[in-house]
Amino acid sequence: xxxxxxxxxxxxxxxxxxxEDEFTNPGIYGCSxxxxxxxxLRDRNEPVQRIISEDWGWCIILNRKPYAVxxxxxxxxxxxxxxxxxxxxxxxIFQKVFGQSAVKKRVDYVFLLLKEIMNEVPxxxxxxxxxxxxxxxx
Numbered sequence: 001x002x003x004x005x006x007x008x009x010x011x012x013x014x015x016x017x018x019x020e021d022e023f024t025n026p027g028i029y030g031c032s033x034x035x036x037x038x039x040x041l042r043d044r045n046e047p048v049q050r051i052i053s054e055d056w057g058w059c060i061i062l063n064r065k066p067y068a069v070x071x072x073x074x075x076x077x078x079x080x081x082x083x084x085x086x087x088x089x090x091x092x093i094f095q096k097v098f099g100q101s102a103v104k105k106r107v108d109y110v111f112l113l114l115k116e117i118m119n120e121v122p123x124x125x126x127x128x129x130x131x132x133x134x135x136x137x138x
Contacts, residue, residue, distance in 0.1 A: 009127045
């Protein structure tokens with residue numbers, strides 16, 4: 001699996017839904033974030049197949065063919081004022097060797113969409129890309 005850096009937003013806009021962490025791990029939320037991101041993607045005519053829970057948060061499945069592309073959504077360390085997203089792809093071995101350019105383009109494209117969308121979160125105080133330089137994108 002290949003993935004992008006995490007994009008984080010500081011906001012009180014998203015809320016943990018009652019009983020949500022029964023589908024993930026205790027203190028892990030992100031369903032409201034995943035639903036909001038999915039709506040923004042659909043507004044941009046981007047495909048969204050479905051949203052599923054994982055132990056680490058929520059997963060927006062964009063497509064499964066020719067390789068899986070999905071967006072991970074979660075809160076940070078039990079907090080309910082910091083929310084993060086990242087793009088992940090699951091290409092086959094063949095696609096990793098011979099189609100790396102197309103895979104990278106897809107990750108980069110979805111990552112740029114997410115940077116744009118995260119700057120639309122109502123009431124955000126900060127949006128940043130986690131990494132060595134902690135790029136602030138607000």
